[in-house]
Amino acid sequence: MQRITMKFGGTSVGSADAIRQVIDILYTRFESGSQVIAVVSAMAGVTDLLTTAAQAAAEGRRGVWQETARELRQRHAEVLQALVTEGAQREIAQREVDTLVAEFEDLCGALAVVAELTPRVHDLILALGERLSSRVIATALCGPGVPARQYDATHLIVTDDQHQNANVEFNRTQVCMDRVLLPALERGELPVITGFIGRTPEGATTTLGRGGSDYSAALIAAACHCNELIIWTDVDGVMTTDPRIDPRARVLSQVSYQEVGELAFYGAKVLHPRTVQPVQERNIPLRVRNTFNPTHEGTLIASQSAPSATVIKAVTSVPHVGLLTVSGSGMMGVPGIAGRAFLATARVGANILMISQASSEQSFCFVVLDDRAHAVQHALQGEFTDEIDHRLIEHVELLEDVVILTAVGSGMRGTPGIAGRVFTTMGAQAINVVAIAQGASECSISFVVDEANHEKAVIALHELALEPV
Numbered sequence: 060m061q062r063i064t065m066k067f068g069g070t071s072v073g074s075a076d077a078i079r080q081v082i083d084i085l086y087t088r089f090e091s092g093s094q095v096i097a098v099v100s101a102m103a104g105v106t107d108l109l110t111t112a113a114q115a116a117a118e119g120r121r122g123v124w125q126e127t128a129r130e131l132r133q134r135h136a137e138v139l140q141a142l143v144t145e146g147a148q149r150e151i152a153q154r155e156v157d158t159l160v161a162e163f164e165d166l167c168g169a170l171a172v173v174a175e176l177t178p179r180v181h182d183l184i185l186a187l188g189e190r191l192s193s194r195v196i197a198t199a200l201c202g203p204g205v206p207a208r209q210y211d212a213t214h215l216i217v218t219d220d221q222h223q224n225a226n227v228e229f230n231r232t233q234v235c236m237d238r239v240l241l242p243a244l245e246r247g248e249l250p251v252i253t254g255f256i257g258r259t260p261e262g263a264t265t266t267l268g269r270g271g272s273d274y275s276a277a278l279i280a281a282a283c284h285c286n287e288l289i290i291w292t293d294v295d296g297v298m299t300t301d302p303r304i305d306p307r308a309r310v311l312s313q314v315s316y317q318e319v320g321e322l323a324f325y326g327a328k329v330l331h332p333r334t335v336q337p338v339q340e341r342n343i344p345l346r347v348r349n350t351f352n353p354t355h356e357g358t359l360i361a362s363q364s365a366p367s368a369t370v371i372k373a374v375t376s377v378p379h380v381g382l383l384t385v386s387g388s389g390m391m392g393v394p395g396i397a398g399r400a401f402l403a404t405a406r407v408g409a410n411i412l413m414i415s416q417a418s419s420e421q422s423f424c425f426v427v428l429d430d431r432a433h434a435v436q437h438a439l440q441g442e443f444t445d446e447i448d449h450r451l452i453e454h455v456e457l458l459e460d461v462v463i464l465t466a467v468g469s470g471m472r473g474t475p476g477i478a479g480r481v482f483t484t485m486g487a488q489a490i491n492v493v494a495i496a497q498g499a500s501e502c503s504i505s506f507v508v509d510e511a512n513h514e515k516a517v518i519a520l521h522e523l524a525l526e527p528v
């Protein structure tokens with residue numbers, strides 16, 4: 060028997076009309092005899108609303124969170140009224156919504172008293188978005204006679220306590236899935252699971268990073284040995300670039316796990332960067348499809364990529380980053396400088412997105428998100444106090460307002476001249492390239508340009524990924 064996990068993103072569950080589509084898709088697959096697991100995001104915009112409200116609550120701005128509570132009640136009640144006929148089921152679901160919104164108000168009230176938003180409470184508040192949407196969707200699915208049942212992923216996904224970006228403990232997660240989810244499927248249920256959230260072994264609710272429902276779905280598909288994972292979203296598939304930056308973007312029919320991993324890591328919002336690993340390990344085909352255009356085949360992601368007329372298949376960008384450069388003629392041949400720099404960076408909780416070193420060894424540079432860039436600069440200055448005093452290191456510089464651009468395509472391996480074409484294109488647009496790095500996989504080239512040139516650079520580079528029509 061086929062077993063499939065389907066994940067529906069925020070826009071796909073953003074209104075009663077959208078959820079009707081979702082129900083249709085789930086119902087059709089379930090009726091055809093497959094075992095189906097649904098993973099759902101919060102309704103579009105809800106996670107942002109919850110973040111803003113939590114911050115406002117910690118600052119004592121009661122009006123903001125009360126307005127959010129009103130909006131949460133209204134949006135979820137509207138869906139119930141539109142999709143569930145009046146009766147006991149609707150009443151139960153409505154009461155659950157009311158209880159969750161009351162929990163939100165209590166948490167905000169407590170935040171106003173302590174005047175501090177801890178990561179732990181922040182996660183508890185963020186998790187409410189998925190807890191609300193999953194209850195409403197599971198109830199709506201029962202209408203057409205599907206034995207749907209809501210599950211909180213806190214009973215399924217075990218993580219460490221790195222709130223807001225928790226790391227999954229795979230073995231414990233597998234045990235929970237085996238204990239809870241497999242029997243549910245055997246009973247003929249259609250589980251509707253909260254994306255985005257997990258729980259520490261001690262019982263604290265955690266979240267997997269913004270956009271993390273894709274990762275939840277991949278974990279579930281892998282742990283349950285699904286035959287397929289479908290990420291249903293609001294575009295037809297993985298595209299040659301972000302369609303909001305260049306409307307000429309086209310859907311790619313097939314890409315490899317490796318290519319999509321690079322795309323997601325370097326900013327393609329369509330998939331959370333961690334999504335690929337669990338499904339790649341079990342060789343589970345992953346499809347990205349459009350909830351609002353369900354006859355379109357979407358993009359297939361598997362171990363092989365389809366041949367492409369252009370070597371560069373797609374272009375992505377990561378804005379809001381800072382470039383740190385450590386330089387000094389005395390660094391040459393001194394072992395361990397880079398290692399110490401990276402450890403100092405990790406100690407302030409910053410993630411390195413790209414590294415590049417000049418062959419002279421007189422400088423190396425790396426890129427972090429700009430919200431941590433100043434902290435990293437201070438950490439590096441502290442780490443290298445002695446070297447700076449002795450003039451072995453002359454500068455620890457931070458260049459702000461830059462963006463990483465990445466060109467992806469497995470055909471780059473063994474095709475000479477691709478880097479040349481990329482940089483000639485930038486030169487032709489008079490765009491200055493500040494730093495360059497090529498992934499070890501040789502299926503991507505990344506480089507840094509000024510943020511002012513962001514869109515112009517993406518559009519120019521995207522030319523190289525567009526096949527002639």
Ligand code: ADP
Nearest residue numbers: 068069070292293296297298300301327328329
């Ligand atoms: P969901 O809520 O379904 O998870 P997201 O908003 O997280 O959806 O991701 C889908 C969006 O990602 C699309 O609407 C599109 O604007 C954006 N996007 C950015 N880069 C790409 C790309 N290369 N291919 C497809 N979509 C992309």
Ligand code: ASP
Nearest residue numbers: 100106255269270271272
């Ligand atoms: N609701 C969460 C977010 O907006 C998770 C997700 O949608 O994947 O980030």
Ligand code: MG
Nearest residue numbers: 068270328329
């Ligand atoms: Mg998403």
